[in-house]
Amino acid sequence: xxxxxxxxxxxxxxxxxxxxxxxxxxxxxxxxxxxxxxxxxxxxxxxxxxxxxxxxxxxxxxxxxxxxxxxxxxxxxxxxxxxxxxxxxxxxxxxxxxxxxxxxxxxxxxxxx
Amino acid sequence: xxxxxxxxxxxxxxxxxxxxxxxxxxxxxxxxxxxxxxxxxxxxxxxxxxxxxxxxxxxxxxxxxxxxxxxxxxxxxxxxxxxxxxxxxxxxxxxxxxxxxxxxxxxxxxxxxxxx
Numbered sequence: 001x002x003x004x005x006x007x008x009x010x011x012x013x014x015x016x017x018x019x020x021x022x023x024x025x026x027x028x029x030x031x032x033x034x035x036x037x038x039x040x041x042x043x044x045x046x047x048x049x050x051x052x053x054x055x056x057x058x059x060x061x062x063x064x065x066x067x068x069x070x071x072x073x074x075x076x077x078x079x080x081x082x083x084x085x086x087x088x089x090x091x092x093x094x095x096x097x098x099x100x101x102x103x104x105x106x107x108x109x110x111x112x113x
Numbered sequence: 114x115x116x117x118x119x120x121x122x123x124x125x126x127x128x129x130x131x132x133x134x135x136x137x138x139x140x141x142x143x144x145x146x147x148x149x150x151x152x153x154x155x156x157x158x159x160x161x162x163x164x165x166x167x168x169x170x171x172x173x174x175x176x177x178x179x180x181x182x183x184x185x186x187x188x189x190x191x192x193x194x195x196x197x198x199x200x201x202x203x204x205x206x207x208x209x210x211x212x213x214x215x216x217x218x219x220x221x222x223x224x225x226x227x228x229x
Contacts, residue, residue, distance in 0.1 A: 045218075
């Protein structure tokens with residue numbers, strides 16, 4: 001019962017470096033999303049997808065890219081990391097069309113120096 | 114755009130007592146879904162309770178209950194008989210109706226401290 005798996009759990013980057021946060025779910029969920037959590041800001045939606053090949057921007061998409069080539073995977077790419085991207089990132093998934101809960105990964109803490 | 118407001122950044126409660134966390138939201142929809150999520154220090158997000166707007170009855174889950182006031186667009190969470198394990202960040206969230214956007218919108222959270 002893996003659920004939503006995020007890797008890595010911790011990462012330190014230098015400004016300008018690139019990296020990919022991986023997210024995989026084994027529940028056959030159509031909807032997948034990435035949030036960032038910052039103190040006093042709650043969870044803000046970065047990008048989301050309602051199925052393979054379909055992605056869309058959320059509230060704070062700048063500086064991030066996503067793709068959805070399979071139902072299971074939804075990686076988040078930082079092409080040129082900036083200190084403002086220091087945050088905790090959560091991947092979450094759910095079935096579409098129903099009111100079921102959003103299942104979250106354990107989060108990834110990213111620090112950009 | 115829909116917004117969710119949690120006006121209490123921090124709250125505290127004595128163990129075994131009752132505490133209420135506030136949440137208000139803004140929407141023009143008549144049918145939607147509301148959630149409370151708990152985030153303990155482990156960082157894992159856990160669903161506490163869910164309410165469908167078309168249901169007049171307030172949702173309850175053991176010691177957790179909501180006061181859903183649709184006209185006032187208010188969705189408060191009541192925790193009864195508070196326990197040390199209830200200490201966490203609590204997030205209120207809104208989801209548009211089925212057939213609409215699949216996105217959940219979260220409030221900024223309330224940090225709950227439980228004092229022994």
